[in-house]
Amino acid sequence: MTFLIRPANMGDLQPIYEMAKRTGGGFTNLPPDKKALSAKLERSAAGFDRVGDDVADDLYVFVLQNSVTGEVRGTCQIFGKVGQRWPFYSYRIGALTQHSVELERTFRADILNLSTDLEGATEVGGLFLHPGERAGGLGMLIARSRYLFIRNHRQRFADRTIAELRGVIDEAGGSPFWDGVAGRFFGMSFQEADEFNAKFGNQFIADLMPKHPVYIAMLQESAKTVIGVPHPSGRAAMRMLENEGFAWENYIDIFDGGPTMTARTDQIRSIREAKDVTITEISPSAGEQNIHQKKLFTIGRLHTFKAAYGWIDDRGDDVIMDTESAQALNISVGDQVTYVERS
Known part of the structure; x- marks a missing residue:
């Protein structure tokens, strides 16, 4: 990261x-x-x-x-x-539509x-x-x-x-x-x-x-x-x-x-698809075999807010993050992060 x-x-x-x-x-x-x-x-x-x-x-x-x-x-x-x-x-x-009976013509004017x-x-x-x-x-x-x-x-x-x-x-x-x-x-x-x-x-x-x-x-x-x-x-x-x-x-x-x-x-x-999870493990091997797709994740509120791409393996009760991302954003086991799929 x-x-x-x-x-x-x-x-x-x-x-x-x-x-x-x-x-x-x-x-x-x-x-x-x-x-x-x-x-x-x-x-x-x-x-x-x-x-x-x-x-x-x-x-x-x-x-x-x-x-x-x-x-x-x-x-x-x-x-x-x-x-x-x-x-x-x-x-x-917007539009204004007008019709002339005598001319048998309808005209639509587009308007700003x-x-x-x-x-x-x-x-x-x-x-x-x-x-x-x-x-x-x-x-x-x-x-x-x-x-x-x-x-x-x-x-x-x-x-x-x-x-x-x-x-x-x-x-x-x-x-x-x-x-x-x-x-x-x-x-x-x-x-x-x-x-x-x-x-x-x-x-x-x-x-x-x-x-x-x-x-x-x-x-x-x-x-x-x-x-x-x-x-x-x-x-x-x-x-x-x-x-x-x-x-x-x-x-x-x-x-x-x-x-x-x-x-x-x-x-x-x-906004609709984002999830809140609690990190249960930080591992140097997370994403090593490219089997876990990188996520866009955030941590912190207001002036402590940060966002980045990183590996998050969300297994429900177990949520594993890669060591590099955790170190870069000072994330520890027990911290809550928000993530959304990258694509």
């Missing part, structure tokens, strides 16, 4: 900043700005330290760390309840409606994996560890969970959707709006965005074709979300038009 997930701290600011600079824009939850990232880490520390188990406007930031070298090579976030500091806006794709339907939901986001580590299931480790954290702190999270996927960004760093819709009303480029939103929130959307529906047929073709389409780098993330039970229900991001995926929290696969 080489990599583990743990809560981020202020000592992780520099590696998180270095990763933020690699995102290529449109990654609102991971802005390449040290002041904004520092504020996120401070807010995250307050969330982990908060007393009480109610749903609140918390932020939890995690990092993927190489347990051998100590290097931070990935990060992810959970927002306990969106739409509390400022409105959480989305476009919802500005919506705050998703306010109050829990959001998973801010997932970034260093390009050098995009193999060996590490993306899945980062993504699914969030769901196990939610499961083991269930009262802190809402009954609906959402995930915003970055939309299509062109080679110049612009957004065809922004240029065709919102950008017409703000007098700023996509990069400027994206940076401002990451640093100061989206209240400016409420102040300036027209409240009237937008007819998709009236948009330029470059904007229409990217509605609900994830950035090429986000297609694998979309598949992972779908495997967890998330679905696209016609909500899109107001900046870049990327899809917003939604799920009932208790129906997320990792």
Whole structure:
């Protein structure tokens, strides 16, 4: 076992900043700005330290760390309840059907409606994996560890969970959707709006965005074709979300038009299938013959939470863990862990 997930701290600011600079824009939850990232880490520390188990406007930031070298090579976030500091806006794709008797014609118009339907939901986001580590299931480790954290702190999270996927960004760093819709009303480029939103929130959307529906047929073709389409780098993330039970229900991001995926929290696969067990034995031979599939497991609560892949042989009354994983996460016989099958 080489990599583990743990809560981020202020000592992780520099590696998180270095990763933020690699995102290529449109990654609102991971802005390449040290002041904004520092504020996120401070807010995250307050969330982990908060007393009480109610749903609140918390932020939890995690990092993927190489347990051998100590290097931070990935990060992810959970927002306990969106739409509390400022409105959480989305476009919802609806339709208006009209019929003309004289023309004997029925016409259906697809419409973008500005919506705050998703306010109050829990959001998973801010997932970034260093390009050098995009193999060996590490993306899945980062993504699914969030769901196990939610499961083991269930009262802190809402009954609906959402995930915003970055939309299509062109080679110049612009957004065809922004240029065709919102950008017409703000007098700023996509990069400027994206940076401002990451640093100061989206209240400016409420102040300036027209409240009237937008007819998709009236948009330029470059904007229409990217509605609900994830950035090429986000297609694998979309598949992972779908495997967890998330679905696209016609909500899109107001900046870049990327899809917003939604799920009932208790129906997320990792949450639904996870098991709590007590370790009864730690053995160096666990998994030696590759007969026990590696599991994704977690231990600890709040700031002591950790997640990793390891060998767990669950025989009911006897639960055996491999020595390497136990040592890396300081697990002893008698400790309770939560695990879910890797695939």
